[in-house]
Amino acid sequence: MEAYSHNLFNIQAVIILHPVPTMESIIRVVFRKFNFHKESGLLQFWACNTDPHSEEIGCNLVLTYLTCNPTQDQGLEDYRKRCLEKQYPFVGIGTSVGNWLAGRAAQTGIADHRTKHHVLDHEDQHSRDIGARGQLALPVFINKGAGVKLVGIIELVTTERKESYIQDFEQIHGILQDAGLQSTYMGKTIKVVHDGHMIKFKLPLSAKFTDLHTEVTMRFIKLQHQIYRVEYYNTEGIRISISSDENLQICMAESSSRGAKFIKMFVSVEQGE
Known part of the structure; x- marks a missing residue:
């Protein structure tokens, strides 16, 4: 029988530790x-x-x-x-x-x-x-x-x-x-009042009119089957209806210009004939 010699190898594992950024x-x-x-x-x-x-x-x-x-x-x-x-x-x-x-x-x-x-x-x-x-x-x-x-x-x-x-x-x-x-994102906190209740959510400054209505109807479920307007008071104290992207951008810009932490809005439901 042939004799076999066995070479023994020392295997070393090198672990490289990368410092966690502070x-x-x-x-x-x-x-x-x-x-x-x-x-x-x-x-x-x-x-x-x-x-x-x-x-x-x-x-x-x-x-x-x-x-x-x-x-x-x-x-x-x-x-x-x-x-x-x-x-x-x-x-x-x-x-x-x-x-x-x-x-x-x-x-x-x-x-x-x-x-x-x-x-x-x-x-x-x-x-x-x-x-x-x-x-x-x-x-x-x-x-x-x-x-x-x-x-x-x-x-x-x-x-x-x-x-x-x-x-x-x-x-x-x-x-x-x-x-x-x-x-x-850059945006505003929106507070919307309807039927004695208030909801709160955040909108980016780039939000569209449809984004506002989506947020409102998600929280006031009954409005999904009603015709309604979202309104706010401008800097002159006049209640303005938000009916377009441009209206919403003006509302957001006025709030930023005043340094307000949030924008308060109101829901006005149209009554059926």
């Missing part, structure tokens, strides 16, 4: 990739801190050292300095955040902007701090089990107010998605 590193990437298009602008990040032992729903927004001001505009640096020096309230469901756009974005979960069409209902310290500058604030979320969790607010401030910040929002939104984070 929120800080992700936000740095977002700021680095954002294109200011050679215009002056400031990006800063508000972290959402929650107390695990508290029963209150909401968070404290803390302005972090994560910032980007490529042109080193002094006016924008002065604004940031005032933000760092201020004490901000806990942002809960019923907290009055006034004209503090970052607080409003945290409270509603919806991005919002301050454009050249913005008209203040009232002046407060937040509006005095921002002055004539333009602003965009959008919430940042991470996937958390079956849902999402708010981790902070990205704020963009420009030296002059723009016609719209939708393009800036879409740019940041895309970068966040590439980094595995989420944000919401």
Whole structure:
């Protein structure tokens, strides 16, 4: 019989561990990739801190050292300095955040902007701090089990107010998605009153007239078999019927110009002959 020799091999498994990106590193990437298009602008990040032992729903927004001001505009640096020096309230469901756009974005979960069409209902310290500058604030979320969790607010401030910040929002939104984070659309919270009841839902600024009616009839089932109008009060206190995409866009624009957190609408049912 032939003798066989067996070679013994030591097999070693090499496991390469890739570090999990931290929120800080992700936000740095977002700021680095954002294109200011050679215009002056400031990006800063508000972290959402929650107390695990508290029963209150909401968070404290803390302005972090994560910032980007490529042109080193002094006016924008002065604004940031005032933000760092201020004490901000806990942002809960019923907290009055006034004209503090970052607080409003945290409270509603919806991005919002301050454009050249913005008209203040009232002046407060937040509006005095921002002055004539333009602003965009959008919430940042991470996937958390079956849902999402708010981790902070990205704020963009420009030296002059723009016609719209939708393009800036879409740019940041895309970068966040590439980094595995989420944000919401730019839109408004809608409250609709009918027959002694109130419903609430969110509509993007790009919503159509049919989207509004779909949301209303989904919640007020009886309206599916009735002819009705959705109305609102404009800035002059006149009750206006929303009957087209253009009407809805005017309604949304007026709300944004006033810095309102929500739009209150009413259902008017047409009576049969």
